[in-house]
Amino acid sequence: MTRTVRDRLGDVRRTFHRYPEPGWREFYTTSLLVDELEAIDARSEEAGTGGIDEIVVGPEAMDPDERMAVPNDDDLETWFDRARERGARQDVLEATEGGYTGVVARVRRGDGPSIGLRVDIDGLFVEEASDDDHEPAVEGFRSEHEGLMHACGHDAHMTIGLATLEAVLESDFDGTFTVFFQPAEEEAGGGKPMADGPYAEGLEYLLAVHVGLDHPTGKVVAGIVKPLAMSHIDATIRGRSAHAGKAPNEGHNAIQAMATAVQNAYGIPRHSGGMTRVNVGRVEAGTASNIIAERADVVAEVRGETTALMEYVKGELRRTFESAAAMHGCDLEFDVVSESPRADSDDELVDLVYDVAGETDGVDDTVRTADFGASEDATFLMRRVQDEGGLASYLIVGTDHPDSHHTPHFDVDERSLEIAVDVLVESVRRLEVERP
C-alpha cells in the first residue's frame, strides 16, 4: 500500500512535472491521475472511510460539445500515441481518445453541502531550462517532453487536488465534494465544457487554487478579483503565390499582410475603461524564399479587465486583420477558438478562506483579495456556481518561484504544497459547518 499523497507531495508533483502535455492532449497525465485516484480509493476502502464514489473520465465528465481550442486530429493522435507508448492505462486511453482528457472525482456523504474544487492539468509550449540554476534539471525531474513544460504550476495543482481529496476522505466530512481536474486551461478550452457538464450542477461552493503568481511561500490571497476576460483567436490570411524574382507583382503577399496586421494589432489603443491586452503569440507563414507567401497562420489572444473590454480589443483586432488582408489582396479567416469571461471571488467565501489561512501553519502573510492580472477559464465554473446562487473563490497560495510563470526557469517551492492542502481542507470543513 502506497503512502498517502500528502506524504508524497513532492514526489507526486515531480512525476507530473516530467510529463507535461498540452491542452486536450493530457492523455498520460489523465492516466497518472486515475492511478493516484484509484490508489486513494483503495487506501480509503482499506481504512474504512468509504472510498471515492465516482472517478469519471471522458465525455461524461463534461459537456463534450462545449470543448474549445481542440487541436486537429493529427496533433491529438501524436500525443495519444506518445501516451500509449509511455504506458498510459488502456481504459483511460479509450475514454479520452479524440481529446476528452481530464478527470472528475466525487465523494458523496450525507446531506452536507455540495462543494467543488477545481485544479488544472495542462502544460505549456515552453522549453524547460536545462542548466544548473534550474532545480528540476539538477534533481532529475526536468520535462521529458522537449518543448513542453509545466511552467505554470499545474503539476502542483494536480498534486494539491489529489491530496485535498484524500484528506477530505479521511475526515468526517459530511456532504458532497467534487474535484475537477480540468484540461486545457492555458488555451481556455476546458473550463466551459466542465462548467456546462453534469458535475457542476448544484454546487453550493466552489474553490479554485493557483500557486505563485508572484506571491512568495507563506503568503495566501483569499480570493482573486479582476481576472481578465480573454479570447483566443486563430487567423489565417490567404493570398496568392508567385515567383518572387520574376513576377512579384502577381502575388498577393500573405506575409506582408501578416506583418501589417501584427504591427497594428499591438497598436490597438489602450482603453479608458481599464486594462486590456493583445498578443500575437505564433506565426507560421510562407514556404520558400523565392515564393511570395500564399498563406499565413496566426495565433493571437486578447484580454480585458471586463468582458466588454475584451470584446473591444477583439473587435479592433478583427478589423485590423481584415484591413491588412484587404490591403494586400488577401482573404481572411478569423476564428475565435476559445474565450473566458470575468468572474470575481465572493466576499463571504473570501472572508472564510482569509480566516482559515490566517490560522494555518506556515502562513505568515494573508491578504483578502488581489488583482489577478491574467485570465483563467475557472471563471466559467465560478459563474456557473454564482448563477445558481452559490459562492466561489479563487485563492492563491504563494510559492517562491525563481522566474516568472511561463518561462523556462519557472519552478515552485514544494513547501507551499502542504500549505495549500491545509488551507483547502480546513476551508472545506468550515464550509460544511458554517455554510456562509
Add this chain to the structure above:
Amino acid sequence: MTRTVRDRLGDVRRTFHRYPEPGWREFYTTSLLVDELEAIDARSEEAGTGGIDEIVVGPEAMDPDERMAVPNDDDLETWFDRARERGARQDVLEATEGGYTGVVARVRRGDGPSIGLRVDIDGLFVEEASDDDHEPAVEGFRSEHEGLMHACGHDAHMTIGLATLEAVLESDFDGTFTVFFQPAEEEAGGGKPMADGPYAEGLEYLLAVHVGLDHPTGKVVAGIVKPLAMSHIDATIRGRSAHAGKAPNEGHNAIQAMATAVQNAYGIPRHSGGMTRVNVGRVEAGTASNIIAERADVVAEVRGETTALMEYVKGELRRTFESAAAMHGCDLEFDVVSESPRADSDDELVDLVYDVAGETDGVDDTVRTADFGASEDATFLMRRVQDEGGLASYLIVGTDHPDSHHTPHFDVDERSLEIAVDVLVESVRRLEVERP
C-alpha cells in the same frame, strides 16, 4: 532492352514528376537518373557506340566544401529514409548520404572540344493542384510527395539532359561531352560546388537550358541575359518570452521585431542602377497565444540586376533586421545561406544556337536574347567557363504552361521536350564542327 529516352520523353518526364524532392535531398531522383544513365550506357554498348565513360555520383562530382543551403541532418535523413523506402539504389544512397545528390555523366571521344550541358533536378515546396484542370492530376502522375512539386520544369530538364546525352552518344560526335545534373538549384545551393568541381575544368563551351519562362511551345530564346544576382538569407531573431497577460513588458517580442523587419524589408528603396528584388518567403515564430514570442525564424532572399545591386539590397536588409531586432531588445543572426552571381550568354554561342533553332522542326519563333528576370545558379558554371576563356549560353525552349512557374497549376507541354533535344544535339554537333 528499353527504348531510348528520346522515344519515351513524356514517360520519363512523368516519372520524375511524380517524385519531386527538395534541394540536396534528391536521393530518389538521383537513383532514377542513374538507372536511366545505366540503361543508356547499356543500349550504347549494345549498339557498339561506346557507352558513357563516367557516371559520377556523390562528393566526387563536385567540390563538396562549396555546397550551400544544405538542410539540417534531420531533414536530410527524413528524405533519405523516404528514398530508401521507395526503393532507391543502395549504391546511390551510399554515395549521396549526407546530401551529395546529383550526377555528372561524361562521354570522352577523340580530340574534339569539351562541351558541357547543365540541367537541374530539384523540386519546389509547392502543393500541386489536384483538380481537373491540372493534367498531371487527371493523367495520374501528380506528385506523390505532398507539399512538393516539380513546379519549375526540372522534371523536363532532366529528361532533356538524358535524351541529349543518348543522342550525342548515338552520333559520330568527336570530343568530350559532359552533362551536369545539378542539385539544389532553387536554393542556389548546387551551382557553386558543381562549378568548382573537377568536371567543370577545361570546358570550352557550356549550354544550359530552361523550359517555358512564359515563352510558348515553338519558341526558342538562344541565350538569356541579365539573370539576377541573388542571395538567400536565414535570419533568426531571439528575444525573451513572458506571459502575455501578466507581464507583457517583461518580454522582448521577437514577433514584433519580425513584423517590423518584414514591413521595412519590402520598403528597401528601389535603386537607380537597375532592377532589385527582395522577398521574405517564410516566417515561423513564437509558440502559443499567451506567450510573448521568444524567437522568430525568417527565410528571405534578395536579387539584383548586377551583383553590386544584389549586395546593396542585402546590406539594406541586414541593417533593417538589425535595427528591428534592436528596437525590440532582441538579438539577430543573419546568415547568407547561398548566393549566385550574374552571368550573361556569350554572343558567339547565342548566334550559333539561334541559327540552329531557326532550322529546327517545330520551332516557329526564334529570338536571340531575352532578359531572364530571375536568378539561376547556372551562372556559377557559366562564369567558370567564361573565366577559363570558354563560351556559355543559357537557352530557353518555350513550352505552353497553363500557369506561372512556382504555382500549383504549372505544367509543361511535352511537345517541347523533343524540340529541346533537337536544338541541343544539333548545337553540340555544330560546336564540334565550327568551334566558334
Add this chain to the structure above:
Amino acid sequence: MTRTVRDRLGDVRRTFHRYPEPGWREFYTTSLLVDELEAIDARSEEAGTGGIDEIVVGPEAMDPDERMAVPNDDDLETWFDRARERGARQDVLEATEGGYTGVVARVRRGDGPSIGLRVDIDGLFVEEASDDDHEPAVEGFRSEHEGLMHACGHDAHMTIGLATLEAVLESDFDGTFTVFFQPAEEEAGGGKPMADGPYAEGLEYLLAVHVGLDHPTGKVVAGIVKPLAMSHIDATIRGRSAHAGKAPNEGHNAIQAMATAVQNAYGIPRHSGGMTRVNVGRVEAGTASNIIAERADVVAEVRGETTALMEYVKGELRRTFESAAAMHGCDLEFDVVSESPRADSDDELVDLVYDVAGETDGVDDTVRTADFGASEDATFLMRRVQDEGGLASYLIVGTDHPDSHHTPHFDVDERSLEIAVDVLVESVRRLEVERP
C-alpha cells in the same frame, strides 16, 4: 462699479472663452485676468475689505528658469502681436513679453494658515464647432481664434479662481490666500516654474480644481488620485534627401523612419505594473512628392500610472525612435520638452472637501476620490506643498458637458461655476478654522 465676479460668472467665463491662447502665449488672457483682479481690488477697497495685497505678473510670479515647453520666438511674437492688437494692457505685455504669462494674486491677513488655490488658463489647438448643436456658437461666444479653443474648461477655472478670491476677500478670512493662475498646463509647461517660484513657498494647504471630466453637474469629487505621470517629447529624425524618381537609393528616408517609429511606438507593451499611455500627436515631415524626405518632426507624449511607469514607456519610446532612425540611416534628436510627476490628494483634505461638498447647495452626489486617468502639472505644486509638510487636494466639480474634453463640441454647464465657488470658499473657511 462693476458687479462682483460671482454675479457675472457666466459672462466672465464667456469672455475668456472667446480668446483662447496656447501655453506661454496667454498674453491677452493674462491681461483680462489683471483687469478683473484690479476690479476686484477696487471693489474690495471700496467696501473696506482691504483689497488684494499682491497681483504679480511675469518672471517674478514663477521660477523663470524652470519653464518647460516654451514655444519658439516667432510663435511667441505672433501671439504677442495679436494680443496687442486686440488691446491687451501695456503693463501686462511688458511683464509677460517672451512668454512669462500667468498671474499670482495674494491676500494677506492675520496669522491664519497659508492656503493656495491653483487654476489653469491656457487653451487648446482644437477648432471649435460652429454648428447649431454647440451653444458657444449659437450664443455668440465661440472662439475668435481659429484653430484654438477652450476645450478643457480653463475658461471656467479662471472664472472660479477670480470669484473665489473675491468671496474670500469679502469674508472674514484670517490667513494668507494665494490664487495661482497657471499658464501652459496642456503642455505641462507651467506647473513646475509656478511650483518652484516664490509664492509656492510655505503653503500649508493647496486646492486645485477641475470641472467636468465626465462627472455631471451636481457631483463633486473631493480629491483625485492617480493622475498619470507624463512626459512630452519632441523628436526630430534627420535623413538625406534625394530625387525620388532618379535615385531613391541615395536618400535616407526620414518619412520611412518616422512611420516605423510611429507604428512601433503604439506597440510598446502594456505594463504589468499599471496603466500606461503613448501617443504621437503631431507629425510634420518632408517637402515635396518627388523628394525623399530629409527630415521628420514628431511630437509625442507618454504617461504612466506612476512616475516609474512613465519612465518605462519613455525609455521604450526612445529606443523605438533610435532604432527606427538607425534602420533608415537617419539621425535622431529626442528631447523631453516637459514632464509632470504623479501626486495624490491627501486624505485629510479630501475628508474636509467631501464634508463641505455634501452640504453645498446644488450638489447631489459627493464621492471621496476618483482616478484621474489623465495627467496634470498641478502635481508639481501638490508635491511642493506635500514635501514641505502641507496637504493638497485636487477636486473635481462636475459639469454636464455634451462631448468629451479636447473635442470641438466640448462645453461646460455654467451652473457648475457657482457650485465650485461655494465649495472652494467654504473649504477655505474650514481650513482656516479646523487646520486639519
Add this chain to the structure above:
Amino acid sequence: MTRTVRDRLGDVRRTFHRYPEPGWREFYTTSLLVDELEAIDARSEEAGTGGIDEIVVGPEAMDPDERMAVPNDDDLETWFDRARERGARQDVLEATEGGYTGVVARVRRGDGPSIGLRVDIDGLFVEEASDDDHEPAVEGFRSEHEGLMHACGHDAHMTIGLATLEAVLESDFDGTFTVFFQPAEEEAGGGKPMADGPYAEGLEYLLAVHVGLDHPTGKVVAGIVKPLAMSHIDATIRGRSAHAGKAPNEGHNAIQAMATAVQNAYGIPRHSGGMTRVNVGRVEAGTASNIIAERADVVAEVRGETTALMEYVKGELRRTFESAAAMHGCDLEFDVVSESPRADSDDELVDLVYDVAGETDGVDDTVRTADFGASEDATFLMRRVQDEGGLASYLIVGTDHPDSHHTPHFDVDERSLEIAVDVLVESVRRLEVERP
C-alpha cells in the same frame, strides 16, 4: 542698351537663381522673364531684326482649364504678395494672378517650319546650402527665398531659352519659333495646359532641354528615352480626435493610419514589367501631443517605366491607403493632382541633334540616347507634337554638378550654358534647312 543674354549668361542665370518660386507661383520669375524678353525685343528692333512677335502671359498662353497641381488660394496669395513686394511688374501680376504663370514667346517669319523649344521655370522646396562648399553661397547668389531653391537647373533652362530665342532672332531664320517657358514642372502641373494651349498647335518640331542629370560638362545626349510616367497624389486621412490620456479608444487615429499606409506604400511589389517608383514625400498630421490625431495630409507620387506600370503602382497605392484608413476607422480622400505620360524622343530628330552636338565647340562626348530615369511633363508637349505628325526630342546638355539634383548643394557649371545655346541654335537652323 543692355548686352545680349548670350553675353550675360552667367549673370542672367544667377538672377533667376536668387528668386526660386514653386509651381504656379512663379510670379516674380515670370516678371523677370518678361523684362528680359522685352529687352531682347528692343535690341532686335534696334538692330532691325524684327523683334519678338508675341510675348504671351497668363491664361491665354495655355489651356487654363487643364492646369494641374494648383496650390490653394492662400498659398498663391502669399507668393503673389511676395512678388509684388519684390517689385514684380504690374502687368505681369495682373495677367498671372490666381496662378497663371509662365510665358510663351513667338517669332514668326516667312514660311519655314514651326519649331518649338520648351524650358521650365519653377524651383524646389529644398533649402539651399549656405556653406563654403557651395558656390552660390560663396558668390552671393544663394536663394533669397528660404526653403526654396533652384536645385534642378531651371534657372539655367530659362537662361538658355532666352539666349536661344535672341540668337534665332538675330539669325536669318525663316519659320516660326516658339519658346515655352513652362511653369510647375516639378509637380507635373504645367505641361498639360501648355500642351493643350493654342501655341502648341501645328508645331512640326519640338526641342526640350535639361542640363546635367549626371552628365558632365562637354557631354550631350541627343535625346532621352524612357522618361517615367508619373502621378502626383494628395491623400487626406480623416479620423476622430480624442484625449490621448483619458480616452485613446475614442479616437480614430489618423497618424496610425498614415504610418501604416506609408510603410505599406514603400512595400508595393516591384513589377515584372519594368521599373516602378513610389514615394511619400510629405506628411503633415495631428495637432498636439495629447490629442489623438484627427487628420493626416500626405503628398505622394508614383512612377512607372510605362504609363501602365505607373497605373499599377497608383492602383496599389490607393488600395493601401484605403485599407490603412479603414483599419483605423478613418475616411480617405485620394486625389490625383497631376500626371504625366511617357514619351520618347524621335530617331530623326535625335540624329540631327547628335550631328549638331558632335560639331559644337566645347562638346567632347556625344551620345544618341539615354534613359531618363525620372519623369517630365514635357512629355505632354512631345506627345501633342507627335500626335499631330511632328517630331520631338528632349536633349540633355551635360553640366558638372557637385551634388545630385534636388539636393542642397546642387549647382550647375555655367560653361554648359553656352554649349546648350550653340546646340539649340544650330539645331533650329538645320531643322529649317533639312526638315527631317
